[in-house]
Amino acid sequence: MNTFDQSNFHTICDELAGKDADLKMVIDTYGYPPMWSRPNTFETLVHIILEQQVSLASALSALNKLRERIQEITPSRVLLLTDEELKACYFSRQKTIYVRYLAEAMLTGEINLKHIAAMPDDAVRNCLTTLKGIGNWTVDVYLMFVLHRTDVFPSGDLAAVNALKRVKQLPPETTKEAVALIAGQWAPYRTVATMMLWHWYLSCPKKVRR
Missing domain, CATH: 1.10.1670 (Endonuclease Iii, domain 2)
Structure with a gap:
């Protein structure tokens, strides 16, 4: 790698x-x-999901609004929010579903970002694309910005x-x-x-x- x-x-x-x-x-x-470069955190993956098919400015605005509401963006804090509260943070219905799914996967241990960081590129892709709302573009950005894979x-x-x-x-x-x-x-x-x-x-x- x-x-x-x-x-x-x-x-x-x-x-x-x-x-x-x-x-x-x-x-x-x-x-x-x-x-x-971005840190290997739940917040970073939420950020990348928010960037799907919208402007970078819109995604950052939603991320900042979420941070404003819950201070620290963690799986458990996100899951405490209602759909209406996430909507008030500019989350679409789909992205609310995707981020909840990711939060649950991290809390149950289905996804472990430290373990993922040690995997080859293809294994990272296979692991993350099993999650609802994470496709190849999201994995590409994660590999490039977070894991700094060269190719x-x-x-x-x-x-x-x-x-x-x-x-x-x-x-x-x-x-x-x-x-x-x-x-x-x-x-x-x-x-x-x-x-x-x-x-x-x-x-x-x-x-x-x-």
Whole structure:
């Protein structure tokens, strides 16, 4: 299980830039990407669930509202809230179900985040996707931001896929298979390459990224 941290993150960026002129352009234009990182906690998984199919700002707003209400975001505290109280924290009906399910799985020991951190990528995916509301995108973000696994490309992430197409000057109709082949050229550092793409997406003018 290969991982990255602050000590080798820029070195990996440089290695990728040395092999791919388009990624070099990202660094030359906008500098190194942030090394996005989150702790291995229940709160982090709740945050990632909230980010599914909504803006990052909306998800953070809901997370902050929840923290405001219960101070510390733990499985037991979340389960004490009614559906109406979670709705007041901007949780949709579906996300209320997903977060309750996750909280129960952690309290019963069905999910143990310390144990998961020691598993290979595929085992992490198999374990987490058994939970209601956790699919491949959620697992991809968890592997990248929390466990810092080096070789994940989130094929279901629109920002990453669109950034790849724009940076590589590919037509919008480029297939998922073609995108996966290009991302495959960045192995074993697809996670860091994706962070470079996100950095480009967040840094460039909106009219350029469309």
